[in-house]
Amino acid sequence: xxxxxxxxxxxxxxxxxxxxxxxxxxxxxxxxxxxxxxxxxxxxxxxxxxxxxxxxxxxxxxxxxxxxxxxxxxxxxxxxxxxxxxxxxxxxxxxxxxxxxxxxxxxxxxxxxxxxxxxxxxxxxxxxxxxxxxxxxxxxxxxxxxx
Amino acid sequence: xxxxxxxxxxxxxxxxxxxxxxxxxxxxxxxxxxxxxxxxxxxxxxxxxxxxxxxxxxxxxxxxxxxxxxxxxxxxxxxxxxxxxxxxxxxxxxxxxxxxxxxxxxxxxxxxxxxxxxxxxxxxxxxxxxxxxxxxxxxxxxxxxxxxxxxxxxxxxxxxxxxxxxxxxxxxxxxxxxx
Numbered sequence: 282x283x284x285x286x287x288x289x290x291x292x293x294x295x296x297x298x299x300x301x302x303x304x305x306x307x308x309x310x311x312x313x314x315x316x317x318x319x320x321x322x323x324x325x326x327x328x329x330x331x332x333x334x335x336x337x338x339x340x341x342x343x344x345x346x347x348x349x350x351x352x353x354x355x356x357x358x359x360x361x362x363x364x365x366x367x368x369x370x371x372x373x374x375x376x377x378x379x380x381x382x383x384x385x386x387x388x389x390x391x392x393x394x395x396x397x398x399x400x401x402x403x404x405x406x407x408x409x410x411x412x413x414x415x416x417x418x419x420x421x422x423x424x425x426x427x428x
Numbered sequence: 429x430x431x432x433x434x435x436x437x438x439x440x441x442x443x444x445x446x447x448x449x450x451x452x453x454x455x456x457x458x459x460x461x462x463x464x465x466x467x468x469x470x471x472x473x474x475x476x477x478x479x480x481x482x483x484x485x486x487x488x489x490x491x492x493x494x495x496x497x498x499x500x501x502x503x504x505x506x507x508x509x510x511x512x513x514x515x516x517x518x519x520x521x522x523x524x525x526x527x528x529x530x531x532x533x534x535x536x537x538x539x540x541x542x543x544x545x546x547x548x549x550x551x552x553x554x555x556x557x558x559x560x561x562x563x564x565x566x567x568x569x570x571x572x573x574x575x576x577x578x579x580x581x582x583x584x585x586x587x588x589x590x591x592x593x594x595x596x597x598x599x600x601x602x603x604x605x606x607x
């Protein structure tokens with residue numbers, strides 16, 4: 282009497298292995314992507330916080346006097362780097378050594394009118410992640426007559 | 429007639445259990461990582477939301493309602509902000525304010541034992557909390573100065589908002605416009 286051995290064929294084993302590999306590869310890539318995206322989103326929240334903080338600082342500066350505020354960019358567009366707790370109007374370029382927890386925060390003041398009656402404020406917070414540069418821009422306008 | 433009993437062999441069962449043992453932790457691992465990242469993100473969003481809310485409340489309260497900053501003795505309404513042109517901030521933990529209609533209130537940190545979070549409280553006619561119970565506040569401090577005698581006081585407020593290990597530092601400067 283013939284004894285018949287039943288077993289998986291090579292093709293069946295290969296198909297199964299491919300499916301299993303695909304499953305693991307996609308699981309790993311989904312996890313990596315999710316972690317990366319979550320990290321980017323988290324940094325975006327921090328960058329927005331830094332941008333809001335600088336806008337608040339600028340609003341305070343504007344409240345203390347329009348003329349003094351305008352004197353920092355009286356005729357043309359001027360950019361300042363604000364990586365500290367206070368605005369230092371002498372720092373125009375950012376030194377990576379003094380970055381704000383890995384973020385770089387700048388503000389560009391663009392005066393409008395002569396005499397200046399409006400100031401366009403462009404805040405930009407930049408950070409590097411995985412070889413890419415990300416930005417969180419914030420734009421606002423300050424007027425002479427606003428309180 | 430004999431009956432043939434068909435069933436999995438021991439090896440087949442071992443192989444199946446082995447595969448399941450690989451797949452299940454992988455699925456749970458992925459879910460756990462995604463879930464954890466989501467918690468971190470939600471915590472950060474809540475931290476920012478609450479931090480911005482405090483900033484807005486303090487700003488509105490001081491900028492439009494506060495007349496002067498007074499000492500801890502609420503019956504003595506002497507303005508305590510020193511006149512200095514180049515401020516070197518001395519921070520104090522609680523702020524006592526006289527508002528535009530002459531009522532007094534205070535702003536300070538209510539420290540609570542774990543697990544109750546520390547909250548910012550405003551005490552005037554009644555006790556009001558500026559934060560919910562989801563986030564905890566620390567390093568809450570104030571400083572104030574005036575650049576000229578009789579001029580408006582400038583109040584600097586700083587605090588740290590945290591939740592689940594995520595935190596944001598806040599620092600804001602407010603000018604008392606109704607002095």
